[in-house]
Amino acid sequence: MRLVASDMDGTIVGHDGRISPRTIEVFQACLDAGVEVVFVTGRPPRWLDPLREQLGHRGTVICSNGAVTYSLHEEKVLSAHLLEHSNILAAREIILDLYPAASFAAETVNGFHIEHGFAEEGAVELLAGAVAMPLADSLAGERVIKFLARERDVLPDHFLNTVRPAVAHLVTATHSAPSIALLEMSMPGIDKAVTLAEFAATRGISQADVVAFGDMPNDVQMLGWAGTGYAMASGHPEAIAAADLLAPAFEDDGVAQILEERLAELKAAR
Known part of the structure; x- marks a missing residue:
């Protein structure tokens, strides 16, 4: 060891x-x-x-x-290892086709960007310093390291198992929250x-x-x-x-x- x-x-x-x-x-x-x-x-x-x-x-x-x-x-x-913006936006559309109520966020090298509905108002840790606006607008010029998708009415494993194969050509998807349907997506590979x-x-x-x-x-x-x-x-x-x-x-x-x-x-x- x-x-x-x-x-x-x-x-x-x-x-x-x-x-x-x-x-x-x-x-x-x-x-x-x-x-x-x-x-x-x-x-x-x-x-x-x-x-x-x-x-x-x-x-x-x-x-x-x-x-x-x-x-x-x-x-x-x-x-x-940075995500391509085009891959993020394409994955977002695929996920919305599967789960129209999904909401999204992105971690960048310098901060956190969220779309409306991603975090509850009381989620101070998530909301502190976050840029809240459509990702297509807020990510311009940003270096993205993780793309996130959240769904409130599905089990975490089901969300992952449905979305992962659909976006595998764009991002690597996984999850680490045991009780929240929150997908974490990185650069392929x-x-x-x-x-x-x-x-x-x-x-x-x-x-x-x-x-x-x-x-x-x-x-x-x-x-x-x-x-x-x-x-x-x-x-x-x-x-x-x-x-x-x-x-x-x-x-x-x-x-x-x-x-x-x-x-x-x-x-x-x-």
Whole structure:
């Protein structure tokens, strides 16, 4: 084990935005043992406060399902895989043909753009600083890293399974919200695994030496690519099916339990 790659929400971060003290301690123990740590999340760079404030993490974060590599130390985007505006607008029309009540938003390198109806009025975290207007107008000149679609009257998995094949030639679609029908779409061919593989290669770390943790469909490719992939026992069936092994549930500090065991084995082997 030379590199630990961990998802955030539902894997180490709870609904309250907190990371447990035990998990914080074990990530520090990894670093102390010479094991690199990278977080691989669906969150955009603007939502990384749990890593800054609770873990004191200042390293690299792979954001927006692999679309962005971000340095917390420098507070800047290191690389980005950008969506074509024409693909976004074409995917939007296809989704509206399937789900006329769908609403849309887009994450850009510099901000967040939403269409009417995407977020409730009380959603302060979503609405703060957002540009609210039709995407065809607001995205002019913007570098888009993630396109989002929301539907309020359909199950999340059904929404994904219907839309994904219809837009596969335009975007890579996935989802990470367990109870909200919210699709996250990136540049075709980009996912967490692709960018994690690029990151590991820059560090001279082989695939076999990567241990990954995740819990949702947007973690599937990463869990399958890593030398050892752990799905959370509390995770989505697709993630569990994709992983080599099962970690205890998030509520039981599953990531911490596994890393404590692996660090003990690493120490004993030295």
